[in-house]
Structures are given as C-alpha cells and as structure tokens.
Amino acid sequence: MTNLDDQARAILRQNDMGGYTLPTHGLYPYQWNWDSAFAAWGFATFDNARAWDELDTLMASQWESGMIPHIIFHQPDPGYFPGPDVWQTGQSPATSGISQPPIAAIMARLIFEMDEDAGRERLRALYPRLVDWHRWWHEVRCTHGPAAIVHPWESGRDNCPDWDIGMDGVDGSGVGPYERRDLGHVHADMRPTKEDYDRYIAIVEFGRGVGWNDAKIVSDGPFLMADPGITFMLLRAHDDLAVLGRALGEDVSEIEGWATTLRSALPLIWNDALNAFDARNLRNGAFANILGSGAFLAYLAGAGNPQLETQLLRAWDAVNYGVPSADPETASFNPRKYWRGPTWPVVNALIAIGLNADGRSDLAERLRAETAELIRTHGFYEYFDPVDTTPCGGKNFTWTAAIWLTWAS
Ligand code: 2M8
Numbered sequence: 133m134t135n136l137d138d139q140a141r142a143i144l145r146q147n148d149m150g151g152y153t154l155p156t157h158g159l160y161p162y163q164w165n166w167d168s169a170f171a172a173w174g175f176a177t178f179d180n181a182r183a184w185d186e187l188d189t190l191m192a193s194q195w196e197s198g199m200i201p202h203i204i205f206h207q208p209d210p211g212y213f214p215g216p217d218v219w220q221t222g223q224s225p226a227t228s229g230i231s232q233p234p235i236a237a238i239m240a241r242l243i244f245e246m247d248e249d250a251g252r253e254r255l256r257a258l259y260p261r262l263v264d265w266h267r268w269w270h271e272v273r274c275t276h277g278p279a280a281i282v283h284p285w286e287s288g289r290d291n292c293p294d295w296d297i298g299m300d301g302v303d304g305s306g307v308g309p310y311e312r313r314d315l316g317h318v319h320a321d322m323r324p325t326k327e328d329y330d331r332y333i334a335i336v337e338f339g340r341g342v343g344w345n346d347a348k349i350v351s352d353g354p355f356l357m358a359d360p361g362i363t364f365m366l367l368r369a370h371d372d373l374a375v376l377g378r379a380l381g382e383d384v385s386e387i388e389g390w391a392t393t394l395r396s397a398l399p400l401i402w403n404d405a406l407n408a409f410d411a412r413n414l415r416n417g418a419f420a421n422i423l424g425s426g427a428f429l430a431y432l433a434g435a436g437n438p439q440l441e442t443q444l445l446r447a448w449d450a451v452n453y454g455v456p457s458a459d460p461e462t463a464s465f466n467p468r469k470y471w472r473g474p475t476w477p478v479v480n481a482l483i484a485i486g487l488n489a490d491g492r493s494d495l496a497e498r499l500r501a502e503t504a505e506l507i508r509t510h511g512f513y514e515y516f517d518p519v520d521t522t523p524c525g526g527k528n529f530t531w532t533a534a535i536w537l538t539w540a541s
Contacts, residue, residue, distance in 0.1 A: 136508065137541060140533035143512055144174055147530045148182075152189040152206060156514070156526035159317040161209035165190060165202045165232035166288055167531050169239040170478055174534025176243040183243050184254035187236060191261040193227050197346060198268030200236070200261075201227035202285060213313040214333065220340050229336070229344040230286045233365045234269055235482075237262050238432075241372040242538075244379070256380055262373055263387065269366055270390040272346045276414050277397030278358040279366050282349050283335045284328075287359045287426070289479075291324040292457055292471035293464040294411035294424040298357040301415065304330025307337065322468050322524045358412040360401050361426025365482070367394050367433035398435055407439045423447060423459040425479050431486025441492075451518035453502045454480050460518075467517045468524050475518040477503050481535040504540045507532065 147154045152163040153171040160167075168190045176183035193204045205216040205226040216226035240258065244251040273280050281287045284295045307330045314323050324332075335355050342348040350356060370391035377384035403410035403419045409427040411420040428444050430436050450460035451467070454475030458465050467473040480503045487496040506516045506523075512532040514525030 136536065140174070140512065140536045140541075141178055143528045143533035144171065144530060144537075146528065147171075149206065151185050152204070153186060153530050155531065156529045158211060159314060159514075159526040161211050163189065163193075163204040163206060165200060166235050166478075169236045170531040170534045172236075173239045173242055174530070174537045176246050177537040180243070180247050180250045181254075184251065184258070187240060187243075187258055188254075190236060191258055191265075193223070193225060194261050194265065195223065195227075197272070198264035199231050199272075199346075200234075200265045202230050202232035203228040211313055211316075213311060214336060218310075218333070218336060218340075221344050228285075229339045230281075230283045231269075231273075232286060233288045233362055234265065234369050235365050237266070237369040237373040237376065238365070241376055244376060248379075252380075255376060259376065259380060259382065263377075266366075266370060266373055266387065266390060270393070272350065274366075274390075274394060274397070275350065276358065277400045278360070278394070278412070279362040280350065280356055280414055281359045281362060282339075282353050282356055283332070284355070285332065287361060289361060289424065289426060289457065289471040291328050291469070292424050292426075293422045293459075293462070294359075294420045294426065295355075295357060296422070296464070297418055297420050298355050298411075298413050298415075299328070299331050301413075302331040302334055302354045304332075304334045307333045318525055323470055356414040357420075358401055358414055359426060360409040360411060361424070361429050363394065363398070363401060364409075364426070364429035364433040364435065367391060367435070368486075370394065371433075395433075395435075406443075408443045409435075409440065422462065422464070425455055425457045425476070425483070428455060428483045429479075429486065431490050431492075432482055433486070434489065436486070436490045436492075444495075451475070453506050453516065453518050453521055455483055455499065456518045457515075467519045468522060470515070470525070473518065474515040474524055475503075475506070476515045477507065477535050477540065478531045481539045484539065500540055503535075507536055507540060512536065 155167045172183040172186035219228050221229045284290050374384040374387045401409050408423050448455050457471045458473045465473045480499050484496040484499045510523035512529050513523035514529045
C-alpha cells in the first residue's frame with residue numbers, strides 16, 4: 133500500500149455524496165454518467181458494495197425511453213452552468229437531456245469478475261436497465277450505422293477537433309446572456325471558448341424546444357455526428373453485457389444482434405484519406421479528417437489494424453506522456469486546452485485495456501507507465517499536458533483516482 137493508494141481512496145470518499153460520486157468538488161458538483169462508471173470500478177478495489185451502489189444510482193436516473201442521462205442533478209448547485217433550470221427535462225431527479233459514453237456495462241463486468249458471489253444479485257437487479265439503455269443506443273442513436281451524438285457533450289470529449297465541422301453548422305448567435313461557472317474554477321486557456329459555449333447552449337435550447345423528443349433531435353437538430361469513440365465503447369459494452377447476461381442465464385441473442393449490426397457499420401467511419409477511424413458529419417457525410425483519441429478506442433472493440441497502429445505511434449511519439457486527445461501534428465492541437473490535445477488518464481486506461489486484449493501488452497505497459505508518472509509527479513488531476521506534464525483542469529479528480537487504483541499504479 134503506497135501513500136498514493138491512500139490518497140486515491142480518500143479522494144473517492146471525499147467526492148462520495150452518499151451513493152453517488154462527484155467528478156470533483158466545485159467544477160463538477162453533480163453525478164456524471166461515465167465518471168460514475170469509472171468511480172464504481174475504483175470503489176470495487178476496496179468496497180465492492182459501494183461500487184454497485186454507484187451503478188445503481190446512475191441507472192436509477194433512466195428515462196422511460198431507456199436513456200441514461202449524462203448529468204443527474206441530485207441537489208441544486210449554483211456552481212455549475214448549465215444546471216437543471218436550463219435543461220428543463222422534467223425528470224425526477226432532474227437530469228440533462230443527452231447521454232454519455234456507455235461504459236457502465238464494461239465497468240459492471242470488471243466489477244462482477246472481481247467478486248462474482250458478492251455481485252451476482254446486484255448485477256441481476258441492474259441488468260434489465262443496462263439492456264434497456266443499450267437498446268436505446270441501438271434504436272435511437274445508431275440509426276445511421278455507427279453511434280451518433282447530438283451534442284459534443286454526449287461524446288465526453290467535448291471540444292475535441294473531431295466536432296469542429298459539425299459545430300460550424302450550429303448558430304450560437306441567438307443565445308441569450310448567461311454566466312459560465314467553469315471559469316471560476318479553471319483558467320480559461322484550459323477550457324472551451326465562448327463561441328463553443330454559445331453553440332453548446334444553442335443545441336440544448338433546440339432539445340428543450342422539442343421537449344427532448346429523441347427522434348426530432350436526431351432528424352432536425354443542429355448537430356449530428358458519428359462518434360468513433362462511442363461506437364467502439366458501445367461495441368465493447370454490448371459484448372460485455374452479453375457476457376454478463378450469459379452469466380445470469382439470460383437469453384442474449386438480442387444484444388448479440390446489436391453488436392453484429394454495429395460491427396458491420398465500422399467501415400462507415402474508416403477514412404482512407406486519414407488512414408484511421410474518423411468522426412463524420414451525418415448531415416452531409418463529410419469526414420472530420422482529424423485523428424482523435426476516439427479512434428484508438430478501436431482496440432477496446434477488437435477493431436485495431438496495422439494502419440491504425442502506425443497512426444497511434446505517430447501521434448503518441450510526437451508527445452512525451454500518454455496518448456494525446458488530438459493529433460499533435462495538426463494546427464488545431466493545443467496541449468493544455470481540454471480535449472484539444474491533453475492526455476486523459478481515463479482514456480489511456482481504456483486504450484490500454486484494448487491494447488492488452490490485442491496482444492500489445494508492450495504498448496499497454498508503456499501507456500500505464502507514462503500515465504502513472506504524470507499522477508506521481510503532480511497528483512490526481514483531470515488531464516495533463518502531454519508535452520511538459522503540466523497538470524490541468526480540476527484536482528482531486530474521481531476518475532483519475534479510480535484508474536490509479538485499478539490500472540495505473
Ligand atoms: C466534462 O464535461 C462537462 C460537460 O458534460 C463540462 O465540461 O462541463 C468532460 O470532460 C466530460 O467527459 C466529463 O464527463 C465531465 C465531468 O468530468 O466534464
């Protein structure tokens with residue numbers, strides 16, 4: 133047991149609000165979807181029951197449609213914008229109106245396999261909700277083949293250059309005055325721009341205007357892009373959910389069907405010109421022509437290939453620590469600006485799980501060692517400059533602590 137292990141556990145406890153965990157106090161004062169799934173994995177290293185509690189509170193927010201929202205606003209907090217008054221989804225508890233990377237089944241499998249006896253009944257209770265959420269992804273968000281997002285926030289990789297071509301089509305000029313709260317916590321250089329926020333809010337206003345009707349948002353909303361990152365996470369999550377279903381004695385043929393259909397859509401996000409998987413504007417078919425870290429999640433879904441490995445090593449070798457969130461050899465790269473270049477320990481952990489499964493344990497170990505060095509040098513920050521290690525964003529961050537305990541240490 134090292135001091136850093138103690139610190140990581142203390143961060144999970146400090147951010148624990150009783151059944152759900154905040155990403156970090158101040159900057160993110162609510163429950164976030166994929167943060168919570170990582171938190172559960174972290175808790176499972178020292179408190180298995182608390183891990184399942186985390187997944188329970190997350191899945192309890194499920195909409196009638198099956199969607200699990202990206203934020204659950206358990207208690208009002210003026211420190212975050214946009215809050216429940218802006219989203220106006222009419223849910224109880226209040227939630228946002230979009231989803232986030234569906235990694236809960238991936239984490240549920242990891243947690244279940246850490247202690248199957250303790251987890252079996254907890255999993256049995258959770259399983260139908262996971263199936264309903266995956267069905268929602270299949271029926272609502274995979275209508276074009278790959279997984280589509282209707283808002284950059286849905287991707288989890290908010291301002292990455294992948295979305296620039298889609299954001300160009302969003303008119304943020306009609307958004308009324310509002311006050312950003314993130315800039316009271318983190319330097320503006322490390323956060324999205326005002327132009328980005330105007331557009332983020334314009335997309336929220338569209339959803340609110342159509343009463344959060346999924347079909348209308350997909351058919352007429354201001355933003356619709358195929359996301360390689362979510363596509364691969366969903367594909368892996370379908371496979372893991374099928375494994376869990378089999379362990380419970382369930383018929384998993386429907387889930388296997390979703391996975392087969394999604395896998396057959398992967399050629400639609402392969403960009404020959406880029407030699408990599410790529411985001412795509414589903415309004416006009418255009419590729420983003422940007423190498424982003426979402427492409428490397430292909431390994432998580434068993435979809436790696438030699439061209440992708442060449443691209444991975446090119447981008448990775450161009451920096452010093454971790455896989456960058458955007459291509460260091462393009463003009464849009466910024467090593468401190470959120471998802472436009474920094475390395476994110478959680479994404480590194482997912483890529484490494486994939487690399488290990490692909491037989492590239494050498495690369496997985498390199499990624500682990502580089503990520504560990506960042507955390508050892510600076511602590512549990514949200515993200516890091518991959519060139520000079522500068523810690524960025526929020527500190528005492530739940531998901532960074534969680535992946536320290538599960539993977540990086
Ligand atoms: C970031 O996103 C939120 C909006 O959802 C924000 O900036 O206000 C992203 O890094 C996202 O992936 C993450 O889940 C969230 C909480 O850590 O913060």
